[in-house]
Amino acid sequence: LRLISKRESLELSFKKKKDDNKETLPFSKFAVCSNKQINIDREKLVNVIREKSKKYNLDTNQLLEKSRKLLEKNYDLWQLCCGHDMVNLLSLAIKKSGADQAANSENIEKYLRTVFQESHFQKTSLYQSLKTWENENKTAVLSF
16 A cells, blocks of 8 residues: 555555554554464555545545555565564564563564664665665765
């Protein structure tokens, strides 16, 4: 939906508003966690986004069809997903499993930041792209 929104200038809202104390998206309204799997009810997701965005004129079925067509293109979903959304889904799954009720997204993100080392970053395509850009532009961006 983010990609569709961007491509078609729909201005759908996925972020928390400054004066809003709610989570970014109410994942529990459209994500079902069971048997160590997270399943997304796409229709509920579309409706949650429409409601959050106050875009009642958008047709749910059209958005679902556009979403289905995008999924058929076999994009690398890890490149399309938002890290914060993934952490929120992980938090929901951990809580639903009963493993750790304190596993909120903020705590998980803190933990991930502490365990992600420089050597991990150096193995990413982002790092390689930045190093290439630095060499081509004779400008240092990274300090290591």
